[in-house]
Amino acid sequence: MLFTYHALDKDGHEREGTVEALSMDVAVSTLQRRNLIVSSIEPAEKKSILSIDLGSFKSVSNKEIVILSRQIATLFQAQVSALRVFRLLAAEVENKYLSQVMTEVADDLQGGMPISKAMGRHPKAFSPFYVNMIRSGEESGKLSETFGYLADYLDRTYEVMSKAQNAFIYPAFVIGIFFVVMILMLTMVIPNITSILISSGQKIPIYTQVVISLSNFLIHYGIYFAVAMVIAGFAFFRAMQTPKGQLFFDSIKLQIPFLGALYLKLYLSRIADNFSTMLASGVAVVEMIDTTSQIVGSRTFEEILKQAGEEVKAGSSISDSLSKHEEIPGIMIAMIRVGEETGELGTILDTLAKFYRREVSTTIDTLVDLIEPMMIVLLGLGVGSLLASVLVPIYNLAGAIN
Numbered sequence: 001m002l003f004t005y006h007a008l009d010k011d012g013h014e015r016e017g018t019v020e021a022l023s024m025d026v027a028v029s030t031l032q033r034r035n036l037i038v039s040s041i042e043p044a045e046k047k048s049i050l051s052i053d054l055g056s057f058k059s060v061s062n063k064e065i066v067i068l069s070r071q072i073a074t075l076f077q078a079q080v081s082a083l084r085v086f087r088l089l090a091a092e093v094e095n096k097y098l099s100q101v102m103t104e105v106a107d108d109l110q111g112g113m114p115i116s117k118a119m120g121r122h123p124k125a126f127s128p129f130y131v132n133m134i135r136s137g138e139e140s141g142k143l144s145e146t147f148g149y150l151a152d153y154l155d156r157t158y159e160v161m162s163k164a165q166n167a168f169i170y171p172a173f174v175i176g177i178f179f180v181v182m183i184l185m186l187t188m189v190i191p192n193i194t195s196i197l198i199s200s201g202q203k204i205p206i207y208t209q210v211v212i213s214l215s216n217f218l219i220h221y222g223i224y225f226a227v228a229m230v231i232a233g234f235a236f237f238r239a240m241q242t243p244k245g246q247l248f249f250d251s252i253k254l255q256i257p258f259l260g261a262l263y264l265k266l267y268l269s270r271i272a273d274n275f276s277t278m279l280a281s282g283v284a285v286v287e288m289i290d291t292t293s294q295i296v297g298s299r300t301f302e303e304i305l306k307q308a309g310e311e312v313k314a315g316s317s318i319s320d321s322l323s324k325h326e327e328i329p330g331i332m333i334a335m336i337r338v339g340e341e342t343g344e345l346g347t348i349l350d351t352l353a354k355f356y357r358r359e360v361s362t363t364i365d366t367l368v369d370l371i372e373p374m375m376i377v378l379l380g381l382g383v384g385s386l387l388a389s390v391l392v393p394i395y396n397l398a399g400a401i402n
Contacts, residue, residue, distance in 0.1 A: 003027040003043055007036040017104050020121070034107045060098050060125045062161070066154045068093065073147035082143075083109050101125045114138060129274060132291045136283045146281050153277045156353075157270070160360055164266060167364045171371050178379050183218065185386060190215040193390045204393060211389040246299040254300065254327070258370075262363045267301050268332060269356035276349035286313055300327065318345075 005027070006016045015036060019027045031038050068089065075085045083106055090102035101122045108118035116135035119126040126134075130150060137146030194212050197204055204212070218225070239245040254260045274292040283291070286309055293305035304325045311321035319337035322328045332352060339348030 003041050005031060005036075005038055005041040007031055007038045009037075010035045015103075015107075017100070017107075030111055033111045035110070036107075060095060060101070062154055062158045064093070064095055064098060065125070065130070066151050066158060068098070069147045069151035069154065073144050073151060076144035076147065082115055098125060115143070127295050129278075129291050129295045132283060132287060133278065133281050136278070136281045140282045142281070149277050149281055153273060156273060156357065160266070160269065160357055163361060163364055164262070167368050167371075171375060174375055174379070178382065182382065182386065183222075186211070186215040186218050187222065190390060191219065193394065197390075197393050202393065202396065205389075207385075208389045208393050211386060243299065247303070250298045250300040253298075258367065262360065262367065263298075264327070265356050265359045265363060267296055267298050268329070269353060269360055270296055271301065271305070272332070272349050272353035272356055276346060276353050279346040279349065285318065289318070304328070 002018055002020050004016070004018050006014065009015055019030055027041060028038055031041075071089055071092075072085055075088070076082075080088075086102050086106035086109060090099050090106060093099050093102065105115075105118040105122070108121065109115065114135075116131050116138055119134055120128075120131040133146055133150055134143070137143040140146075190211060194215065197208070240249055253263050256263075271292055274295070275288055278288040278291065279285075289305050289309040289312060293302045293309065296302055296305065304322070304327060307325075308318070308321035312318060317337070317340055319333050319340060322336065323333045335348050335352055336345065339345035
């Protein structure tokens with residue numbers, strides 16, 4: 001059961017947060033073991049809507065976790081105690097939410113909780129992959145190396161994801177501006193020109209009539225259309241939150257020409273990198289597959305990995321369990337099989353991860369090179385067609401008058 005509390009520490013500073021315990025008495029005892037003087041405590045479920053913890057709306061960026069992991073690894077290598085490490089970093093990080101998380105982790109450590117369990121209580125900051133890696137580091141006694149692996153892995157992931165996201169920022173911006181300009185022209189410019197054409201009594205070409213009809217529609221029904229689009233967008237968003245919706249959307253993404261290949265390589269890169277990093281940290285194969293399924297970012301590949309994990313539990317090899325799914329390329333399966341047979345699976349997976357990262361980078365560069373000229377042509381055709389549809393009749397009218 002989760003409880004929220006307000007308390008004072010030994011220095012007289014106010015503290016607040018949540019603690020999980022079987023009962024309120026156990027929660028109070030837990031807080032007292034952390035040298036806190038409890039001023040108030042209540043079940044989290046009884047909090048009103050108006051008093052929802054604003055921390056639920058806060059987040060920690062991947063970049064911040066990378067820097068944090070580097071700092072933790074360095075401090076552990078310097079033989080600084082775990083409790084001291086988290087106390088120091090709680091005071092140093094700029095993100096207030098992350099600072100609060102680090103403070104609570106330090107409080108849990110002071111109460112005797114393992115680092116992995118203390119971090120696992122903050123899923124918005126530390127993913128299941130991160131927590132499982134820390135748990136493996138605790139079991140193997142290689143925490144400093146594990147934090148170093150995590151920082152390297154998150155750094156690689158951040159680089160790939162940033163490049164993928166940045167590739168779509170410019171096209172999205174230009175397309176957004178294009179639609180704004182088109183709407184302004186159809187609602188403010190075209191109506192004035194339309195009145196001139198209609199008053200002239202000249203026969204209006206069919207393509208001009210289409211533009212005029214579109215203009216009239218936006219003027220008279222534009223607000224209803226906008227409301228309908230918002231409702232449809234909200235309904236689509238809610239549908240995408242369901243497992244079936246996510247599975248459907250992910251399958252569609254993988255079938256989009258060119259973009260589908262990019263998404264496939266991105267997910268394969270993530271899977272190979274996760275496998276390689278977790279194996280290097282000594283994580284068990286079944287746990288490695290299960291954890292990767294939770295953070296791969298695709299419902300399609302999540303289902304594939306879950307099925308593979310069940311087969312591995314039953315005694316199947318990784319390569320055999322993955323070979324039953326057509327989404328996994330044959331080259332990847334063949335290399336994993338070689339790694340299993342030679343005992344060099346970690347090295348093979350690292351090679352695969354590097355290969356797919358290069359493929360993602362190359363695909364993104366090619367996509368960007370193609371998008372820019374295509375956008376210029378399409379936007380030129382769009383604006384040119386709109387202008388021609390109104391300028392040609394005006395030109396004809398001027399010629400008739402002369």
